[in-house]
Amino acid sequence: MDFDVSGARIFFQVPTNIPVLGDFVISETLLISWLVMLVITLLCIFLTRGLKVEGISKRQALAELLVETANNFVRNNTGGNRFDKLIPFVSALFVTSVVSNLISLIGLRSPTADLSTEAAWAIVVFVMITATKIKTGGLGGYLKGFTTPIAVMTPFNVLSELATPVSMACRHFGNILSGVVINGLIYAGLAVASKALFGLINSTLAQIPILDIGIPAFTSIYFDWFSGVMQAFIFTMLTIMYIANAAEE
Amino acid sequence: MSTQPLVTIVPWTFIAQILNLFIQVYLIKRFLFKPINEILEKRRQLADKEIKDARNTQSEAANLKEQYENSLSNAHAEAERIVSDAQKTAQATADEMLKSAEKEAAGMRSRAEADIAQEKMRALNEAKDEIGSLAMDIAGKVVEKEINESDHRKLIDDFLSHVGEAS
Numbered sequence: 390m391d392f393d394v395s396g397a398r399i400f401f402q403v404p405t406n407i408p409v410l411g412d413f414v415i416s417e418t419l420l421i422s423w424l425v426m427l428v429i430t431l432l433c434i435f436l437t438r439g440l441k442v443e444g445i446s447k448r449q450a451l452a453e454l455l456v457e458t459a460n461n462f463v464r465n466n467t468g469g470n471r472f473d474k475l476i477p478f479v480s481a482l483f484v485t486s487v488v489s490n491l492i493s494l495i496g497l498r499s500p501t502a503d504l505s506t507e508a509a510w511a512i513v514v515f516v517m518i519t520a521t522k523i524k525t526g527g528l529g530g531y532l533k534g535f536t537t538p539i540a541v542m543t544p545f546n547v548l549s550e551l552a553t554p555v556s557m558a559c560r561h562f563g564n565i566l567s568g569v570v571i572n573g574l575i576y577a578g579l580a581v582a583s584k585a586l587f588g589l590i591n592s593t594l595a596q597i598p599i600l601d602i603g604i605p606a607f608t609s610i611y612f613d614w615f616s617g618v619m620q621a622f623i624f625t626m627l628t629i630m631y632i633a634n635a636a637e638e
Numbered sequence: 639m640s641t642q643p644l645v646t647i648v649p650w651t652f653i654a655q656i657l658n659l660f661i662q663v664y665l666i667k668r669f670l671f672k673p674i675n676e677i678l679e680k681r682r683q684l685a686d687k688e689i690k691d692a693r694n695t696q697s698e699a700a701n702l703k704e705q706y707e708n709s710l711s712n713a714h715a716e717a718e719r720i721v722s723d724a725q726k727t728a729q730a731t732a733d734e735m736l737k738s739a740e741k742e743a744a745g746m747r748s749r750a751e752a753d754i755a756q757e758k759m760r761a762l763n764e765a766k767d768e769i770g771s772l773a774m775d776i777a778g779k780v781v782e783k784e785i786n787e788s789d790h791r792k793l794i795d796d797f798l799s800h801v802g803e804a805s
Binding site: 394395396397398399400405409410411412413414416418419422423426429430433434436437440441442443449452453455456457459476477478480481482484485500503504505506508509510512513562566 | 639640641644646647648651654655658660661663667681684
């Protein structure tokens with residue numbers, strides 16, 4: 390039995406004739422990202438339907454809880470109201486990440502199992518961190534920061550600065566990809582196992598991967614649920630921490 | 639169907655994902671944060687207003703209470719004043735009445751005394767006259783002889799004035 394893990398499927402390829410960027414590719418990643426966005430937006434619209442000041446519904450209570458949690462999360466981690474503008478960004482990052490990670494549960498390929506997605510997010514965060522640093526210390530202060538504590542350290546400081554987005558992107562991507570790979574392996578392995586096991590009884594029964602029913606649900610508790618939520622949380626947390634740190638210097 | 643490599647960055651996908659992220663930020667802001675924050679703000683204002691209203695009502699009640707207590711103590715004082723005034727007035731009226739009654743009684747008595755004295759005088763005079771003429775008649779009868787009446791009159795009057803002094 391063959392088992393291979395491949396990248397996202399490509400549905401269309403739009404030729405653009407632009408050198409470096411190459412063709413515009415409508416891949417599984419993009420389609421499912423749009424689906425994720427649609428799901429999140431519809432959920433938001435659903436949650437905020439018929440808002441009232443008094444005598445609120447459970448739905449509104451949930452929506453308020455989510456907003457308050459996001460507000461408190463950002464305020465507690467940045468120590469104040471300075472970064473209130475970032476709350477929707479941080480929330481969008483978190484919820485997109487969570488829904489993208491968990492959408493693999495319904496058999497779709499996570500958009501986060503494509504490094505392009507995490508790289509895009511990490512670059513946005515990196516730009517924000519840098520912008521905050523420059524805003525806090527001025528361009529001179531920002532550049533001078535690379536020479537601390539001594540000038541010799543400059544290359545390492547530049548490297549560590551660049552490592553921030555790379556590590557963020559790769560951490561998230563690696564975790565989700567490992568989930569995809571391991572789940573694929575478990576499905577394939579269980580199919581092989583059930584073929585061997587039930588082949589002893591009956592040859593038609595061997596064609597049905599019976600062991601694949603139910604058992605992967607338990608492994609997916611860690612690889613999809615825990616890992617998915619955890620990575621989204623870590624990515625969001627790091628975003629806030631880096632930006633808050635950048636503002637303190 | 640072709641697939642892309644497992645680990646790769648597709649430039650257009652990368653750019654599209656950046657845009658998607660910002661679109662998602664806008665959507666989540668527009669459809670979740672804006673309405674919910676508005677409603678939270680409204681509720682906060684409502685709560686503030688109600689607390690303020692309650693405070694106002696409380697201070698108003700305290701003011702009213704103070705006012706009522708003041709009026710009540712005023713009313714007490716007023717009542718006391720009225721009662722004492724009434725008592726004073728009553729006392730004065732009673733005193734006056736008593737005095738005038740006494741005066742009247744005294745007046746009546748003195749008038750009565752004067753009347754009595756006058757009556758006595760008149761009776762005495764009448765009696766004097768009666769007695770005088772009687773004495774004259776008697777004496778005339780006794781002596782059978784008309785003596786000079788004016789001498790006699792003088793005599794009798796003297797006698798009678800002595801009688802008045804003696805009585």
